[in-house]
Amino acid sequence: MEKPFVLYALCGSQRKASTNRRLLEALRDNAPAGVAIEISELIGELPIFNSDREGENTPAIVEAFAAKIGAADGLIVACPEYAHGLPGGLKNALDWLVSRDEVPFKPVMIVHASHRGDFALEQLTEVLRTMSLRLVDEAFLRIPLLGKSDDAQVAMLGGLSESERLSTAIAEFRSAICSGRIDR
Ligand SMILES: Cc1cc2nc3c(=O)[nH]c(=O)nc-3n(C[C@H](O)[C@H](O)[C@H](O)COP(=O)(O)O)c2cc1C
Numbered sequence: 532m533e534k535p536f537v538l539y540a541l542c543g544s545q546r547k548a549s550t551n552r553r554l555l556e557a558l559r560d561n562a563p564a565g566v567a568i569e570i571s572e573l574i575g576e577l578p579i580f581n582s583d584r585e586g587e588n589t590p591a592i593v594e595a596f597a598a599k600i601g602a603a604d605g606l607i608v609a610c611p612e613y614a615h616g617l618p619g620g621l622k623n624a625l626d627w628l629v630s631r632d633e634v635p636f637k638p639v640m641i642v643h644a645s646h647r648g649d650f651a652l653e654q655l656t657e658v659l660r661t662m663s664l665r666l667v668d669e670a671f672l673r674i675p676l677l678g679k680s681d682d683a684q685v686a687m688l689g690g691l692s693e694s695e696r697l698s699t700a701i702a703e704f705r706s707a708i709c710s711g712r713i714d715r
Pocket of ligand 1: 550
């Protein structure tokens with residue numbers, strides 16, 4: 532059997548009712564055949580980054596997180612904007628990866644569940660590029676769930692599922708990775 536194409540998804544919001552998480556779940560549930568999306572459950576469990584705890588002192592949970600990143604064919608990142616910046620938990624998770632070899636050249640798709648939050652998107656882009664990840668600009672997906680009722684969010688994602696917008700977005704990301712068409 533062919534090895535599945537694995538995407539590891541990072542959600543910058545730890546809220547149970549997170550719209551960004553809901554968007555990631557919808558992408559996971561609509562992934563095209565052969566693509567497996569796993570949403571990270573580790574970000575909220577990571578200790579605060581400390582460079583004294585790198586190398587042989589690296590906490591096991593950080594090693595587990597980095598291993599998931601290393602094994603993935605690409606990453607999907609979704610995050611809200613907090614005070615015109617990145618959520619601290621997501622930045623902390625990324626800081627653990629800066630000096631490691633799992634992330635350079637790893638393809639990334641950014642998705643965003645709000646019509647607002649451009650400061651956070653700009654910062655996220657800058658941080659990921661600085662860490663030498665490869666952003667696939669054409670795969671960027673913005674779905675404005677923020678401010679909508681639960682029912683309206685379900686209806687919007689249901690419509691996007693029916694129109695195959697979600698599966699197409701993932702298929703385009705995979706295609707960009709497989710063809711080597713990746714922006715710098
Ligand atoms: C601490 C905090 C700070 C926020 N700061 C901003 C902000 O600067 N700009 C903005 O557009 N929204 C801001 N928001 C709103 C969130 O970005 C918004 O609710 C987001 O969509 C929540 O994402 P989630 O549903 O995935 O948790 C803030 C929310 C919180 C909790």
